[in-house]
Amino acid sequence: MTATADIVSLGEPLYELSQIRGEDKKYLQGFGGDTSNAAIAAARQGAKVAYITRIGDDEFGRQFLGLWRDEGLGTSGVYVDSEAPTGVYFIHYGLQGHLFSYLRAGSAASRMRPEHLPLDLIRGAKFFHTSAISQAISACACDCVFAAIDAAKKSGVSFAYDSNLRLRLWPLPRARAVITATVALADYFLPSLEDLSALCGLAQPEALVDWSHRLGARYVALKLGADGALASDGTRCERIAPHAVDCVDATGAGDCFAGSLLARLSLGDDFWGAVRYANAAAALTTTGYGAVAPLPTPQAVAKLLQSQPQR
Numbered sequence: 001m002t003a004t005a006d007i008v009s010l011g012e013p014l015y016e017l018s019q020i021r022g023e024d025k026k027y028l029q030g031f032g033g034d035t036s037n038a039a040i041a042a043a044r045q046g047a048k049v050a051y052i053t054r055i056g057d058d059e060f061g062r063q064f065l066g067l068w069r070d071e072g073l074g075t076s077g078v079y080v081d082s083e084a085p086t087g088v089y090f091i092h093y094g095l096q097g098h099l100f101s102y103l104r105a106g107s108a109a110s111r112m113r114p115e116h117l118p119l120d121l122i123r124g125a126k127f128f129h130t131s132a133i134s135q136a137i138s139a140c141a142c143d144c145v146f147a148a149i150d151a152a153k154k155s156g157v158s159f160a161y162d163s164n165l166r167l168r169l170w171p172l173p174r175a176r177a178v179i180t181a182t183v184a185l186a187d188y189f190l191p192s193l194e195d196l197s198a199l200c201g202l203a204q205p206e207a208l209v210d211w212s213h214r215l216g217a218r219y220v221a222l223k224l225g226a227d228g229a230l231a232s233d234g235t236r237c238e239r240i241a242p243h244a245v246d247c248v249d250a251t252g253a254g255d256c257f258a259g260s261l262l263a264r265l266s267l268g269d270d271f272w273g274a275v276r277y278a279n280a281a282a283a284l285t286t287t288g289y290g291a292v293a294p295l296p297t298p299q300a301v302a303k304l305l306q307s308q309p310q311r
């Protein structure tokens with residue numbers, strides 16, 4: 001029997017090699033992949049989380065399994081593929097900040113198919129979470145995402161969606177078609193300002209939130225980076241102010257926002273309290289390097305919220 005979880009996330013993990021500043025030929029090992037980052041963030045905030053993916057039968061995949069188990073994630077939905085590798089990405093630094101290079105074509109996760117889905121795990125959750133990256137890595141993975149959403153919605157499971165637009169993975173017209181169709185199904189839509197501007201051509205945050213609601217999203221939390229967030233339930237729209245922190249690396253901050261928001265919702269917060277909490281957690285994750293290591297604890301988030309209270 002499949003163990004249940006409050007939050008189930010589906011996507012592609014990526015093994016991370018991040019250039020050490022000042023050491024051009026030295027890289028620090030880490031872990032990435034937007035949905036994996038979000039799942040770990042949710043687990044660190046105290047939620048019961050499970051992850052669905054495919055990994056290679058390789059050392060990178062084995063390290064991910066160890067990471068997820070150490071972080072308390074359920075791994076019954078993780079399939080080990082002996083015929084494809086775990087994806088890898090590199091972070092290096094240029095004049096414009098950190099730059100990304102990927103070795104993910106034909107990754108194990110890109111071979112996910114609807115028939116591989118652990119449907120009982122999805123149907124037993126409170127929240128199902130995924131991203132547009134999970135749809136962009138292959139046509140069959142896109143089909144898998146839609147099948148998972150369908151299973152979740154038919155079982156009364158709330159669906160949370162992060163746009164995470166990556167135009168290296170697919171052309172803008174296809175990305176726009178798939179993402180807008182998915183937003184129409186979303187109970188919680190968690191886009192960034194840059195993503196939505198590229199998708200619809202609008203620039204003002206309030207206009208982007210309205211566009212999201214018109215597509216069908218029930219709740220929208222628009223991530224504004226250093227400017228905080230703009231949250232809306234379709235009736236009330238509120239700016240969530242940023243927190244003053246010593247930012248050194250924004251990698252994974254949006255993923256932390258998503259995971260922390262879902263964790264707080266699963267633990268009983270209302271939407272507004274969950275957004276404020278997620279905003280603080282995302283700020284804290286920018287104070288360290290990499291996507292996973294700086295994900296904060298609930299104690300750290302509570303301390304920041306206490307020292308910098310939000311209205």
